[in-house]
């Protein structure tokens with residue numbers, strides 16, 4: 001049966017209400033914060049406070065097994081919770097802890113799960129991602145950071161780059177080569193390590209939207225045996241594909257990061273309704289009306305993609321008829337986002353240039369979000385998403 | 399006359415000396431430093447005066463020299479290429495141009511001071527409606543009292559004078575007032591382009607001496623000068639585009655992923671050629687418009703150039719970001735300086751929509 005409504009039972013509607021009520025109490029009015037584009041210590045602290053409150057509810061670990069701090073709840077409950085977080089403008093879970101948790105749950109040893117999942121569920125330990133290197137961005141398999149066996153542990157050497165908020169994190173998940181000279185994708189392993197270890201240094205990379213990425217240098221960093229996550233040499237399929245890497249992975253709930261755009265659209269529509277230009281509300285201007293309609297339909301598509309992805313994770317026949325769809329939402333978002341921002345800047349006119357002070361529109365949100373849209377490459381470029389759609393999805397030659 | 403798009407000696411000389419001067423004196427690193435140091439460097443301004451550049455297009459009697467719009471174009475290509483942020487367009491082209499076109503002999507002293515670099519005039523023309531046409535001016539002069547708000551006034555914080563456009567009954571009028579005096583409130587507008595922009599609130603009694611151009615309506619002169627400014631901004635976009643194209647293509651050749659230079663991928667080739675198209679379209683329109691000064695279709699040509707420049711400014715920087723991916727998003731990389739400035743180019747002296755309206759009306 002075709003049904004786009006996630007909360008089609010009284011129980012699920014109650015769950016949505018519970019989530020909404022929690023948000024209203026914890027971050028009244030919503031709390032806009034994107035860790036990629038914000039260095040304010042106060043807002044970072046508030047974001048962490050928020051996720052610690054979510055953690056106390058047990059909701060970060062909602063679908064995890066009870067043995068590992070979870071509640072074993074259903075995917076649809078997670079979907080609904082996430083949808084509420086999106087519409088209420090909650091901050092994203094800071095950095096990549098949730099991805100680390102997924103990898104730990106799938107590939108970690110019982111000891112690793114015990115050691116690390118609690119800190120992620122409670123948001124007391126923040127995790128950064130050390131994948132990209134100066135020579136290995138889209139072509140991640142070109143990475144040259146090495147981990148060499150040393151007794152029962154490892155010695156790590158190399159350089160990572162563009163690590164979001166690594167300076168705020170205590171731990172990092174790192175991909176490194178454990179076998180040199182083998183075929184590109186083989187011989188890559190995943191390590192989890194404390195950034196306090198001797199030999200780890202960070203260099204800041206400020207981005208053009210007020211946030212910070214980092215270079216991370218590993219100089220003979222001695223790793224214990226239990227730093228290896230998953231099978232030695234198998235990180236490409238276990239970790240990278242598991243995270244959506246080059247594979248078409250279904251089942252992702254709507255992403256707060258993507259759904260920021262919906263909040264921005266609401267602000268924009270509110271502004272255009274209230275603001276007079278040439279004697280009429282801006283949203284009645286014949287050109288602006290249509291621009292707003294385009295933006296609205298683009299955002300609706302993002303939401304439908306999220307639903308499609310969810311459906312796909314549970315209904316296999318849908319997948320078969322839409323081989324490209326799992327990655328479409330990301331691809332679409334990466335292309336739509338800068339376009340969305342350029343369009344609203346055009347609508348808003350010169351005042352949208354003003355970044356702060358009483359003359360800035362919506363405290364400069366529009367201006368800032370426009371700058372942030374050039375960070376659309378985080379997690380892989382639009383071109384690479386297209387390539388993945390074309391080759392893995394449509395079966396076109398590589 | 400044949401079709402000939404090459405620069406003459408004057409234009410070549412202007413372009414080359416501007417490239418040399420700005421390249422040496424105002425490298426992009428200086429732009430990054432400036433934030434705390436006022437609107438612009440007085441020392442550079444002096445040197446520009448000594449080179450004669452502040453007299454471009456102003457009457458010879460005032461220390462200026464004749465300068466066609468095509469000559470200006472050659473100079474402004476370099477200003478854009480180097481993201482030069484000094485009040486040349488404001489003080490010399492717009493204020494100087496308006497005073498020269500609308501003023502009387504008595505105003506020659508002001509023009510001489512502009513050409514000498516002693517006076518810097520910030521045109522305070524546009525308002526909260528963001529429009530760039532004579533009709534968009536609503537600030538009034540009534541019984542000698544100039545009162546209202548001007549927006550996006552570039553360099554007002556360091557200008558000695560403001561040239562304020564006002565409605566005097568049905569007519570458009572201009573007043574030259576000192577920038578630092580009671581009744582003039584100048585408020586900084588920190589902005590994406592990191593260029594010195596200001597809100598200017600005036601509530602002043604002004605004498606008739608402050609009026610430029612006697613009592614007549616100066617709409618025609620106003621439109622002409624604004625069109626010139628729009629073309630020169632398009633020239634800046636073209637100059638910037640040339641540079642964006644150079645560094646983007648170089649990057650696409652140098653950066654390898656999957657064992658080949660990324661420039662080998664058609665996705666990247668499309669992006670690079672997008673930049674090339676936008677840059678050439680803008681420069682063709684601007685060059686053509688500049689050559690039409692004084693002709694009947696001048697305003698139309700100006701709008702074609704600026705409308706295209708507005709689109710190109712956003713599109714070229716976007717395409718360059720796509721090619722650079724992660725590294726281009728970083729503050730240390732020069733691309734972001736162009737991305738920020740693009741927003742100013744898109745909005746100053748008429749945005750794309752306003753110029754498309756003009757094209758629709760005039761074509």
Ligand SMILES: Cc1cc2nc3c(=O)[nH]c(=O)nc-3n(C[C@H](O)[C@H](O)[C@H](O)COP(=O)(O)OP(=O)(O)OC[C@H]3O[C@@H](n4cnc5c(N)ncnc54)[C@H](O)[C@@H]3O)c2cc1C
Pocket residue numbers: 036128129130131132133136137138139161162163164165207213374375376377378379380381382383384387653655656660663664665666720721722723724725727
């Ligand atoms: C805000 C931000 C946060 C980030 N955070 C992290 C982080 O926390 N941890 C981490 O490890 N990394 C992080 N990254 C890095 C990110 O994963 C890379 O930027 C991304 O994978 C692209 O790599 P690159 O920047 O090296 O670009 P390149 O791979 O050098 O790409 C340059 C251009 O070439 C194109 N290209 C490359 N290969 C092909 C091909 N085969 N066909 C067609 N076109 C191609 C690309 O699409 C792009 O247009 C972050 C990046 C950003 C912008």
